Amino acid sequence: MKIAMVGTGYVGLVSGACFADFGHHVTCVDTDEVKIERLSRGQIPIYEPGLDVLVAGNVAVGRLAFTTDLAAAVRGADAVFIAVGTPSRRGDGHADLSYVTAAAEAIAACAEEPLLLVTKSTVPVGTGDEIEAIVHRVRPDLDFDVASNPEFLREGSAIDDFKRPDRVVIGAESERAREVMRLLYRPLFLNETPIVFTSRRTAELTKYAANAFLATKVAFINEIADICERTGANVQDVARGIGLDRRIGGKFLHAGPGFGGSCFPKDTLALVRTADEAGVPTRIVTAVIESNTARKKGLADRIIEACGGSVAGCRLAVLGLSFKPNTDDMRDAPSIDIVETLTRAGAQVAVYDPVAMPEARKLPEFRRAVWTGGSYQAIEGASALVIVTEWDEFRALDLDEVRRLMARPLVIDLRNIYTPEEMLRSGLGYVSIGRPPVP
Numbered sequence: 001m002k003i004a005m006v007g008t009g010y011v012g013l014v015s016g017a018c019f020a021d022f023g024h025h026v027t028c029v030d031t032d033e034v035k036i037e038r039l040s041r042g043q044i045p046i047y048e049p050g051l052d053v054l055v056a057g058n059v060a061v062g063r064l065a066f067t068t069d070l071a072a073a074v075r076g077a078d079a080v081f082i083a084v085g086t087p088s089r090r091g092d093g094h095a096d097l098s099y100v101t102a103a104a105e106a107i108a109a110c111a112e113e114p115l116l117l118v119t120k121s122t123v124p125v126g127t128g129d130e131i132e133a134i135v136h137r138v139r140p141d142l143d144f145d146v147a148s149n150p151e152f153l154r155e156g157s158a159i160d161d162f163k164r165p166d167r168v169v170i171g172a173e174s175e176r177a178r179e180v181m182r183l184l185y186r187p188l189f190l191n192e193t194p195i196v197f198t199s200r201r202t203a204e205l206t207k208y209a210a211n212a213f214l215a216t217k218v219a220f221i222n223e224i225a226d227i228c229e230r231t232g233a234n235v236q237d238v239a240r241g242i243g244l245d246r247r248i249g250g251k252f253l254h255a256g257p258g259f260g261g262s263c264f265p266k267d268t269l270a271l272v273r274t275a276d277e278a279g280v281p282t283r284i285v286t287a288v289i290e291s292n293t294a295r296k297k298g299l300a301d302r303i304i305e306a307c308g309g310s311v312a313g314c315r316l317a318v319l320g321l322s323f324k325p326n327t328d329d330m331r332d333a334p335s336i337d338i339v340e341t342l343t344r345a346g347a348q349v350a351v352y353d354p355v356a357m358p359e360a361r362k363l364p365e366f367r368r369a370v371w372t373g374g375s376y377q378a379i380e381g382a383s384a385l386v387i388v389t390e391w392d393e394f395r396a397l398d399l400d401e402v403r404r405l406m407a408r409p410l411v412i413d414l415r416n417i418y419t420p421e422e423m424l425r426s427g428l429g430y431v432s433i434g435r436p437p438v439p
């Protein structure tokens with residue numbers, strides 16, 4: 001099969017490379033000339049484990065190509081995917097569909113018959129209808145279908161998620177569209193991956209429901225962590241105690257600094273807007289957003305409190321900037337609020353992240369950060385070490401060396417990657433999330 005993937009970001013590039021690895025011929029298109037030029041030279045513009053090898057292998061056998069020429073990519077394609085961004089619209093939190101509608105118009109203008117246009121971007125329920133209207137307006141006589149195929153991959157494990165998903169959701173209104181989608185996902189059918197065929201609107205809403213539910217789990221366990229802190233209970237034990245119940249499940253029950261990233265914050269907001277427009281109250285999702293926002297805003301204050309009420313003139317080390325490990329994605333990362341507030345409170349904030357520093361450098365909140373070349377360099381002379389993202393390399397720090405390097409031995413572990421006992425043994429003061437200090 002021949003596929004055009006329009007939008008070559010975290011989702012488009014991974015999906016394109018994985019479809020090519022399934023044996024299809026994929027052309028990834030982007031309007032960003034620099035990105036396409038780099039990809040054409042074999043450079044991967046994002047950090048995603050395994051992606052470089054996957055892309056190189058499929059380019060080498062002629063199944064994967066990159067271009068800015070949309071018409072060339074769309075020519076003869078069995079399916080054209082839209083995988084452009086749908087960020088929050090400034091001001092109202094609605095999904096900004098301008099990239100999606102621009103892509104749909106451009107695709108319609110150069111499409112051949114029959115066109116199957118598939119939305120992989122996360123789009124509000126009903127967007128497929130809008131895309132249908134756009135294509136019809138641009139090419140009134142074109143024979144086409146519009147399907148929805150939301151993507152559930154996670155950055156950091158994106159390739160495995162795409163190739164071995166828990167399920168694939170396909171929303172289509174015609175048997176012809178379903179048949180093409182079946183052929184595209186044939187390797188997964190053979191693996192007996194559940195493929196959930198739904199209406200287009202149902203597929204669109206399923207993606208938001210999934211993200212809102214996961215965000216709810218995170219916000220919920222964070223509130224339980226707060227209760228643990230006040231009552232002497234241990235949130236990790238609570239999470240295990242509830243997570244072993246199969247109706248609840250153990251995933252997404254890690255207390256921490258609050259959810260961030262390129263999806264949960266914007267998708268929960270967009271779902272609330274959709275519900276508002278439909279006249280449906282969404283008390284749960286609204287509360288999740290409020291709870292998470294308050295948590296992220298309050299974290300820096302907690303850090304300041306742990307430092308004795310003031311950080312003015314102190315050097316603080318922040319390890320981990322990306323919103324989660326194994327990605328360079330800085331969109332809505334909890335580190336942003338933390339670094340900004342600590343800097344405003346007068347601290348000198350020394351930061352280190354294994355891959356996200358080039359992205360972080362682009363953000364105004366990091367203007368006054370001190371950029372360091374490694375964990376120990378960041379820690380040297382610091383009055384507190386704050387672990388914000390649980391990269392593996394932060395899990396095995398030499399704690400004796402940490403104590404020796406620090407001006408004051410205090411570790412604030414927002415991911416609970418150490419235990420209070422080992423910190424006590426190493427002579428380090430320790431503040432973690434939702435766990436009682438060692439008596």
Ligand code: NAD
Nearest residue numbers: 007008009010011030031032084085086099103121122151
């Ligand atoms: P991204 O910002 O990394 O990539 C979007 C790409 O689209 C950019 O390279 C941009 O230049 C390109 N683009 C914009 N307009 C274009 C056009 N008209 N023609 C061609 N290219 C165009 O975004 P992303 O993180 O890959 O997310 C894409 C969509 O997938 C979003 O709707 C997002 O919500 C959804 N999603 C993301 C993830 C994730 O983990 N990042 C997971 C699941 C779903």
